[in-house]
Amino acid sequence: DIQMTQSPSSLSASVGDRVTITCRASQGIRNDLGWYQQKPGKAPKRLIYAASSLQSGVPSRFSGSGSGTEFTLTISSLQPEDFATYYCLQHNSYLWTFGQGTKVEIK
């Protein structure tokens, strides 16, 4: 199975900060990766697909990069509504796996 190692597990940041979250795959997954945002009590919502493509309707302050084994989600200027938990998901192999999540909290 492909393991996804996500870091950090949590971070504290202020409104306006630039935030970076990383996912590393245990083997190459091309660009078969998405990033999801989840707010308490809600279903996740996809922000990025194919590692770097912005989902329709998602603000442009969100961006994704990477290919192969290392991937990054960047929020260029953190907004109050961005405080949430973020997950990566690989769908390269037959069995899909999530990262462990990154909780973004208010500093």
Added chain:
Amino acid sequence: QVTLKESGPALVKPTQTLTLTCTFSGFSLSTSGMRASWIRQPPGKALEWLARIDWDDDKFYSTSLKTRLTISKDTSKNQVVLTMTNMDPVDTATYYCALGRRGFDYWGQGTLVTVSS
């Protein structure tokens, strides 16, 4: 507009079998490339992918749970069903269904299942 909704018991006893149904509208799971998955999330913990069924009826299961899971679909009813045997309190979680071609474009609202005697 695509909608998905999970249904099933809110409470099950240890050792029982859980059956969850995802009823969807706005798409067809017989469309080439479409895939439907079940995902769960224990309270305060991370998302865990459980199982997937594809448009061509291929089925895939989490390695750690594959002996307990069965996924199926009824295209005529627009439903995907997950059964999980031998339920344990550690299986207490919100269970989601989700679909897409590559990853998850759409999610249901989730259904909380508590395992307790």
